């Protein structure tokens with residue numbers, strides 16, 4: 001079941017990337033990785049892709065930037081089918097940046113600076129422009145002092161940052177992130193999310209695959225849920241996570257903040273503002289504190305009388 005009401009909101013925005021009935025089976029595999037996937041990524045949104053292991057999220061990404069080609073169906077960029085020729089695929093790779101789950105798959109050069117300039121060199125840009133873009137991205141991602149560092153000296157979190165910077169230096173319109181917070185600690189996840197906010201604010205649409213439903217609820221403004229190579233649910237986070245039975249069937253848990261919110265007495269939820277569900281525990285705590293302060297003030301006024 002799709003969230004039809006929420007879908008109407010998404011279709012009001014411009015379509016960026018569309019999968020239309022895409023089917024794909026890996027050579028030798030017993031079952032399809034994508035089995036009629038139809039999904040539209042709206043421009044300007046922060047989208048999350050949820051689904052348990054093996055449902056086809058990475059395969060979707062590999063189709064999005066032309067590494068894999070559909071065996072059936074189409075992938076469209078701004079309404080036009082993605083071409084098969086070298087020039088179209090090269091142009092597509094500039095518009096759509098893919099950050100792999102494992103940075104080792106992505107980082108190919110010896111040092112940080114070499115890796116970051118690899119894509120720019122492929123574009124055959126003038127040296128001065130490459131230097132300018134390189135310095136800009138290293139400053140933005142706070143890695144200027146790592147420029148000459150061998151990549152194998154970096155931690156996993158640092159490698160992930162370099163992989164992301166290497167994609168962002170190409171200034172893509174759509175950023176695809178495959179489980180970018182897996183194995184990151186809480187602090188690293190927090191600074192990564194701040195980085196994503198900056199990227200999104202600067203105008204990049206983002207589609208992130210993750211297993212972290214709390215992160216999805218806190219960050220996304222549109223959620224896609226996949227199962228067995230198909231899109232089975234989509235909508236704004238509040239709508240998607242309200243479908244408790246459906247999510248249980250998909251082996252997805254409810255975000256902790258949403259669980260607590262729903263466990264609050266109706267009267268308290270009304271006081272806190274029932275129409276606007278808090279997305280993070282900090283937001284929920286602040287609202288409850290405000291209500292409790294109000295109650296304290298009321299009590300002290302009553303006591304004075």
Ligand SMILES: Nc1ncnc2c1ncn2[C@@H]1O[C@H](COP(=O)(O)OP(=O)(O)OP(=O)(O)O)[C@@H](O)[C@H]1O
Nearest residue numbers: 026027029032033052053054055056057058059060
């Ligand atoms: N190179 C491959 N050869 C054969 N089968 C593959 C290959 N890559 C993926 N598959 C299969 O395709 C299906 C979809 O895999 P995919 O990696 O796209 O899922 P996923 O949702 O990204 O999983 P995860 O959450 O574990 O990363 C799975 O059944 C997987 O075993």
